[in-house]
Amino acid sequence: MKVCKFGGTSVATAEQIKKVVDIVKSDDSRKIIVVSAPGKRFAEDEKVTDLLITLANVALNNKNVEAALENVVTRYRLIGEELGLDSTIAQVIEDDLRNRLATKSNDESLFMDTMKAAGEDNNAKLIAAYFNHVGILAQYACPKKAGLLVNERPERVQALPEGYAQLENLKNAEGIVVFPGFFGYTKSGTLRTFNRGGSDITGSIVAAAVRADLYENFTDVDSVFAANPKVVENPAAIGKMTYREMRELSYAGFSVFHDEALMPAFLRSVPVCIKNTNNPEAPGTMIVSERDYSAQPVIGIATDNGFSTLFVEKYLMNQEIGFGRRLLQILEDEGISFEHTPSGIDNMSVIIRNEYLTEDNRLKIIKRIEEELHADDVHFRETDYSMIVLVGEGMRHATGLTARAATAIARTGSNIEMINQGSSEVSLVFGVDKKDEDKILRELYTEFFQKVKVLA
Amino acid sequence: MKVCKFGGTSVATAEQIKKVVDIVKSDDSRKIIVVSAPGKRFAEDEKVTDLLITLANVALNNKNVEAALENVVTRYRLIGEELGLDSTIAQVIEDDLRNRLATKSNDESLFMDTMKAAGEDNNAKLIAAYFNHVGILAQYACPKKAGLLVNERPERVQALPEGYAQLENLKNAEGIVVFPGFFGYTKSGTLRTFNRGGSDITGSIVAAAVRADLYENFTDVDSVFAANPKVVENPAAIGKMTYREMRELSYAGFSVFHDEALMPAFLRSVPVCIKNTNNPEAPGTMIVSERDYSAQPVIGIATDNGFSTLFVEKYLMNQEIGFGRRLLQILEDEGISFEHTPSGIDNMSVIIRNEYLTEDNRLKIIKRIEEELHADDVHFRETDYSMIVLVGEGMRHATGLTARAATAIARTGSNIEMINQGSSEVSLVFGVDKKDEDKILRELYTEFFQKVKVLA
Numbered sequence: 066m067k068v069c070k071f072g073g074t075s076v077a078t079a080e081q082i083k084k085v086v087d088i089v090k091s092d093d094s095r096k097i098i099v100v101s102a103p104g105k106r107f108a109e110d111e112k113v114t115d116l117l118i119t120l121a122n123v124a125l126n127n128k129n130v131e132a133a134l135e136n137v138v139t140r141y142r143l144i145g146e147e148l149g150l151d152s153t154i155a156q157v158i159e160d161d162l163r164n165r166l167a168t169k170s171n172d173e174s175l176f177m178d179t180m181k182a183a184g185e186d187n188n189a190k191l192i193a194a195y196f197n198h199v200g201i202l203a204q205y206a207c208p209k210k211a212g213l214l215v216n217e218r219p220e221r222v223q224a225l226p227e228g229y230a231q232l233e234n235l236k237n238a239e240g241i242v243v244f245p246g247f248f249g250y251t252k253s254g255t256l257r258t259f260n261r262g263g264s265d266i267t268g269s270i271v272a273a274a275v276r277a278d279l280y281e282n283f284t285d286v287d288s289v290f291a292a293n294p295k296v297v298e299n300p301a302a303i304g305k306m307t308y309r310e311m312r313e314l315s316y317a318g319f320s321v322f323h324d325e326a327l328m329p330a331f332l333r334s335v336p337v338c339i340k341n342t343n344n345p346e347a348p349g350t351m352i353v354s355e356r357d358y359s360a361q362p363v364i365g366i367a368t369d370n371g372f373s374t375l376f377v378e379k380y381l382m383n384q385e386i387g388f389g390r391r392l393l394q395i396l397e398d399e400g401i402s403f404e405h406t407p408s409g410i411d412n413m414s415v416i417i418r419n420e421y422l423t424e425d426n427r428l429k430i431i432k433r434i435e436e437e438l439h440a441d442d443v444h445f446r447e448t449d450y451s452m453i454v455l456v457g458e459g460m461r462h463a464t465g466l467t468a469r470a471a472t473a474i475a476r477t478g479s480n481i482e483m484i485n486q487g488s489s490e491v492s493l494v495f496g497v498d499k500k501d502e503d504k505i506l507r508e509l510y511t512e513f514f515q516k517v518k519v520l521a
Numbered sequence: 522m523k524v525c526k527f528g529g530t531s532v533a534t535a536e537q538i539k540k541v542v543d544i545v546k547s548d549d550s551r552k553i554i555v556v557s558a559p560g561k562r563f564a565e566d567e568k569v570t571d572l573l574i575t576l577a578n579v580a581l582n583n584k585n586v587e588a589a590l591e592n593v594v595t596r597y598r599l600i601g602e603e604l605g606l607d608s609t610i611a612q613v614i615e616d617d618l619r620n621r622l623a624t625k626s627n628d629e630s631l632f633m634d635t636m637k638a639a640g641e642d643n644n645a646k647l648i649a650a651y652f653n654h655v656g657i658l659a660q661y662a663c664p665k666k667a668g669l670l671v672n673e674r675p676e677r678v679q680a681l682p683e684g685y686a687q688l689e690n691l692k693n694a695e696g697i698v699v700f701p702g703f704f705g706y707t708k709s710g711t712l713r714t715f716n717r718g719g720s721d722i723t724g725s726i727v728a729a730a731v732r733a734d735l736y737e738n739f740t741d742v743d744s745v746f747a748a749n750p751k752v753v754e755n756p757a758a759i760g761k762m763t764y765r766e767m768r769e770l771s772y773a774g775f776s777v778f779h780d781e782a783l784m785p786a787f788l789r790s791v792p793v794c795i796k797n798t799n800n801p802e803a804p805g806t807m808i809v810s811e812r813d814y815s816a817q818p819v820i821g822i823a824t825d826n827g828f829s830t831l832f833v834e835k836y837l838m839n840q841e842i843g844f845g846r847r848l849l850q851i852l853e854d855e856g857i858s859f860e861h862t863p864s865g866i867d868n869m870s871v872i873i874r875n876e877y878l879t880e881d882n883r884l885k886i887i888k889r890i891e892e893e894l895h896a897d898d899v900h901f902r903e904t905d906y907s908m909i910v911l912v913g914e915g916m917r918h919a920t921g922l923t924a925r926a927a928t929a930i931a932r933t934g935s936n937i938e939m940i941n942q943g944s945s946e947v948s949l950v951f952g953v954d955k956k957d958e959d960k961i962l963r964e965l966y967t968e969f970f971q972k973v974k975v976l977a
Contacts, residue, residue, distance in 0.1 A: 383772070383860075403845070404864075405864055408862065408941065409947075410772045410945065411768075461936075467927045467931075468924065470927075471927045475921030475923075478920055481923050484943065486937065486940040487861075487863035487952060488864050489868060496943060
């Protein structure tokens with residue numbers, strides 16, 4: 066049995082939803098489908114989720130909600146009409162939204178979650194109705210009844226595996242199950258949305274719970290590419306990669322998949338396939354536990370930027386037990402997480418994402434390090450740093466791979482500002498100046514993928 | 522004015538001490554000399570310091586001290602006789618040692634410091650006597666009277682710059698000043714010895730206090746070499762290097778100079794020259810604040826071994842603020858200092874000198890990390906790791922240098938287990954398997970120094 070997830074662009078219009086039905090029809094094992102809210106139909110379009118956020122804010126400001134409400138309902142109504150459904154479904158959705166608006170309380174965060182989740186929830190109802198309309202037995206699954214349990218606030222929302230036993234019953238449902246992505250319920254019945262990669266996570270949880278043979282993640286690309294196609298021309302398609310490789314690439318800026326979304330599938334060894342709704346015949350990218358990496362030690366190169374380096378120097382730092390720990394404590398007090406900490410004898414650098422830094426906390430950090438750690442020098446050195454990450458299961462055992470990468474970077478005339486190698490078995494990280502990022506990516510791509518078409 | 526320090530082998534015999542006098546005579550600006558205790562005369566010989574430790578232990582065990590005492594006195598007596606001095610000096614030394622033995626108290630550490638310091642202190646008296654014997658006015662300087670102040674116990678012993686004003690008066694002393702290395706006195710009058718590189722530090726402190734034009738450090742090599750001569754055949758001599766370069770090389774296993782010893786001279790910009798007592802005409806190695814590194818970005822390659830890697834893995838570690846800090850706290854609780862901390866998304870490695878690790882604390886650390894940090898995996902990965910450190914002021918700005926180094930390592934067929942680059946501006950660290958250390962050092966030497974004879 067397969068669980069299929071369809072992203073926002075795959076369910077944005079009647080035409081797209083027809084493709085979804087065709088995809089499901091073409092393979093009897095496609096039993097459970099997880100759907101997003103309708104995404105953008107064209108570049109300047111608004112996603113339904115954004116329309117719902119607007120609606121929620123109007124309500125929170127105690128303004129008249131009718132126009133904003135109508136914007137949302139209209140989107141569903143248009144889709145329903147184009148699919149040939151009668152007006153019942155639009156009425157169901159409008160009633161649902163009015164019910165949600167009525168739950169408005171002082172708890173803005175709770176109310177916002179409830180409103181946002183309406184996007185997926187109602188799209189699942191609409192799509193289930195269309196399946197039935199074209200003669201395919203299908204049912205909408207309510208995540209609360211189905212058992213998609215999440216933890217209580219204020220912790221970061223995560224699924225509770227104790228809900229899996231109940232979710233597993235979806236296997237036995239009659240016909241196709243249409244499951245809304247993006248949210249679950251706490252044991253006490255509170256609706257919570259996933260922070261990032263929401264529908265991907267739902268798909269992964271459901272696939273894990275029913276122990277699917279495959280979790281198909283339908284999106285709008287034929288496959289994952291070995292490098293960013295906006296920088297590298299016609300990059301090689303990745304045929305097969307491991308969870309670890311996908312996770313490292315996602316973390317370092319590959320936008321296909323949010324890294325956390327893989328975990329539920331990974332823990333139950335459910336293979337994942339990334340496929341294209343608009344070209345379902347393309348084989349896509351398989352994500353599996355292991356692969357033979359002898360032919361292709363490196364599977365992809367990711368880049369990410371917007372990093373700063375905090376540099377701290379103190380004579381005989383290396384003899385001062387606890388220095389590094391106290392430095393990290395100061396950052397922690399400011400709620401700052403760090404990426405890497407290269408160190409010298411008398412100095413230590415901490416690489417931090419710029420999103421954690423403000424004018425104020427930079428000054429505060431410097432002051433505290435000077436006063437509490439008696440550092441001889443402390444300042445933010447680079448403030449526009451890029452990370453280039455080579456990822457591949459074969460990296461650790463491929464002698465000379467670092468040399469090849471460093472030599473390729475040298476060919477571009479760029480300096481390597483930082484290297485982090487030695488903990489992860491599947492990645493090698495270079496810190497470089499942002500201005501050199503694209504040319505380095507192209508040169509590394511040429512070095513490792515020049516003759517490769519598909520990475521299997 | 523120059524301050525000259527003569528190490529143990531330079532003052533081990535009458536013949537050596539004659540060379541010292543010749544060196545001082547040959548240059549009028551050589552005004553203050555700092556001396557070590559007599560070192561080994563031949564490979565199997567015992568240093569006087571070791572004889573003194575034996576003597577102290579005999580005393581602490583309440584055994585008869587006469588034989589052990591005679592061993593020490595004899596060494597000085599032989600030197601004195603060969604130098605043509607009368608027996609007065611041997612008697613002075615014997616009386617001094619008996620006075621020290623009489624200070625035995627319950628404080629073993631204090632007593633041990635007092636006994637060990639006798640090696641340098643009495644050698645300074647003997648050498649001063651010999652200067653006068655050959656018609657050169659000279660005086661022994663007592664560190665207590667001269668003002669070599671150190672901090673109180675139990676802190677690690679360090680000189681207090683507030684003693685400098687008094688030490689500066691040595692400039693005005695008549696004739697040559699012979700100053701014993703290795704120890705100083707706290708304000709309350711307690712004798713404390715320097716932990717490591719003792720006489721080098723004394724020389725550096727005195728040179729700084731009198732603002733010498735040059736601090737000459739006489740030892741038994743013509744110069745500092747670019748690599749270990751036991752591994753690399755005829756390595757290039759370093760003509761000039763910076764304090765930072767010397768410090769990085771010293772830290773990473775270069776035994777010429779203890780890294781801490783440079784600091785006092787460095788802080789007052791006193792240049793240092795490492796010279797050979799047995800070949801004083803050789804230009805030696807100058808250590809200065811700055812050098813032109815355009816011709817030779819890398820100045821030396823050091824190796825050090827005996828490291829282990831603690832590997833810790835936890836899913837979503839990167840989102841857990843404080844994880845790294847808590848990991849380092851556990852090591853700190855065990856009194857363990859660390860070298861480097863490469864990190865991946867879900868993992869972090871800590872590289873630790875094996876001398877800090879025992880069977881017991883390894884198990885305890887693993888247990889605590891599992892229990893307190895809920896790590897998914899924690900174990901000691903490599904336990905026989907070497908560090909290879911390329912050092913040079915030009916490193917940071919030499920594009921392609923990392924590539925050259927990594928390519929050289931690849932030529933040996935060895936894997937690079939770890940790289941640390943990005944904090945220190947003058948070093949690049951490779952972690953490799955111990956078994957590959959020598960061949961990598963040779964190959965890196967060939968890459969960076971093949972055509973170089975003297976590095977100036």
